[in-house]
Amino acid sequence: MWTQHELTLSPMRRGFHLITREVVAAMPELASIRTGLLHVFIQHTSASLTLNENASPDVRRDFERYFNHAVPDAWADFEHTQEGPDDMAAHIKASLLGPSLTLPVRAGKLALGTWQGIYLCEHRDQGGSRRLVLTLQGE
Numbered sequence: 001m002w003t004q005h006e007l008t009l010s011p012m013r014r015g016f017h018l019i020t021r022e023v024v025a026a027m028p029e030l031a032s033i034r035t036g037l038l039h040v041f042i043q044h045t046s047a048s049l050t051l052n053e054n055a056s057p058d059v060r061r062d063f064e065r066y067f068n069h070a071v072p073d074a075w076a077d078f079e080h081t082q083e084g085p086d087d088m089a090a091h092i093k094a095s096l097l098g099p100s101l102t103l104p105v106r107a108g109k110l111a112l113g114t115w116q117g118i119y120l121c122e123h124r125d126q127g128g129s130r131r132l133v134l135t136l137q138g139e
Contacts, residue, residue, distance in 0.1 A: 001036075001139060003029045007132040012122045014086075016050075016060035020117045024110065027134050036105040036138015043131045046090035046124050048097035054117025067093050067123070090123035097121055105138055 007026040009019065023040060024030060030038065042049050053059035071092045074085035081088065101118065104111040120130060 004135045009130045016063045017120045018117045019120045031108040033138035039135040041100040041133045048094040048121040093123040
């Protein structure tokens, strides 16, 4: 079985946000899959996805601090500056983290570890709504 849905997330502030519940809710067919894969793809170049700690908000804040330190906004050597001081830094951060996740499905649920959750990584101050393509395959 294959199925695909688009999920549009409301605008979020810059940072790392847990979206596991939203992804699962947007894919009702997940409950009928014994074994499979869910591919989650973000259709943007200034936001990204990652899988990490789902319990402590400190982890998400530390991710944000680290990436802002490693790739600062308005770095003097950036040439692509027409879309604001956070745009080029957002593109680099999104490339480092990546646009997609492929997650195992077992017994009608995502087979994530106890402390794992899906993050939307919003790298812009005013990123706007974000579209995800969810593709489920399995039996």
